[in-house]
Amino acid sequence: MQESALEFIETRYFTPDDFARDFGIWPIGVGRNIAKPNYSTKPRALEHCSIHFVIEGKVEVNYGTNRIVLFPGDSFCMFPGVVYQYRYVPSEKPLSMYWISFHGPLSEAMLTRIGFRESTSYLKQVATKELLLTIKNLFHPASDGPKGRLRLQSSLYGIFSHMMPDDSRPANKPIPQRIAGSLKFMDAHYAEGITVKDAAASATLHRAYFSKIFTEHVGMSPKKYLENLKMAKSLDLLRNTSYTVSVISHSLGYSDPYAFTHAFTRYFGVSPGKWRKEHAVDT
Incomplete structure (x- = not known):
């Protein structure tokens, strides 16, 4: 991990090709960090989607008029064009997160199926061991050939699969009036x-x-x-x-x-x- 004034961070970026774009969703980056006590991001909006998973510690997320504090196992999604800001919250352990960024015309439809909404862009207790292992594997370089590119797409869909609601966590429904x-x-x-x-x-x-x-x-x-x-x-x-x-x-x-x-x-x-x-x- 590289050290900055706010955190220890490791990132890996992916360059989509026609093969990846054929899937309608493609990964563009993966990262992990260990935040320092002064960790706080500037307000920013992305052009793509990004899902963050809290591994240890706590994080306060601000978007629109919403503020939420998330705990280990929780996640939040940054939707394109929405301004988000998040910061370290004191706890017994330092804040540590993983994240996966992706793009494509089917991205927001997938987020809806998982249970995210712009108005409630967080989910509780979804970062399972299996999901985190899938993300960790993305830090290991895959081959540049068709098999490697397919493995990369498979990992992305594997993350979505681990987050997909089942009978124990119903999908977010439209909020009654x-x-x-x-x-x-x-x-x-x-x-x-x-x-x-x-x-x-x-x-x-x-x-x-x-x-x-x-x-x-x-x-x-x-x-x-x-x-x-x-x-x-x-x-x-x-x-x-x-x-x-x-x-x-x-x-x-x-x-x-x-x-x-x-x-x-x-x-x-x-x-x-x-x-x-x-x-x-x-x-």
Whole structure:
């Protein structure tokens, strides 16, 4: 791996030929990294698709108005033309990721079949050992002949196959209107101390049923979704304001600074004060 100011990184690039293009999807690159504590990408949009897999540590992904923290086994997809930014989140182990980039007219159709959507461009617990082994094999040069090129395409489709939903992980379905409305409600009011019961009421659904269908369509429980919103905003406030922990806790709807500090430390593995010191922004 090569070392930079932000990470240790290894990449390999592929040049598609007519043989690869005949498949409708072709790989253009594969990579892996170990992030340093100051790791953060600049906002950027790609012309191709790229799926990242979290191996160790945690990563915060931002796209549009969405912020999500992902854990080992999770993945996120960068769709063409959408601006993404992601950064290191403190945890017991450093952030480490693998990724595969690909292009072609059938790419987005394949992503839909796997379960990705632009509005929810992440999946939970899909990075199996078999999938990661398939990606690792792409770092070993294949022959330039037809057999080698076919093996490369086979590896790409193997990755897709490992991610394809089965009975244990249903494919993402169009989000029902009531659930979509509850997402907007939570996005707008998460800092006002709302609960899952409030979100269920906004969708005019019983809490238990609401939680069930919310989890099926969003990929996480409404409680976890609210927690992710609060934690993502807490990082923003700690990084970009001089608000005290007490002010931040009340700004996010917590009853007191202790409740916020406990939630933050459980989520990130470090206290808010220590995280701020380690990620202070020079002004």
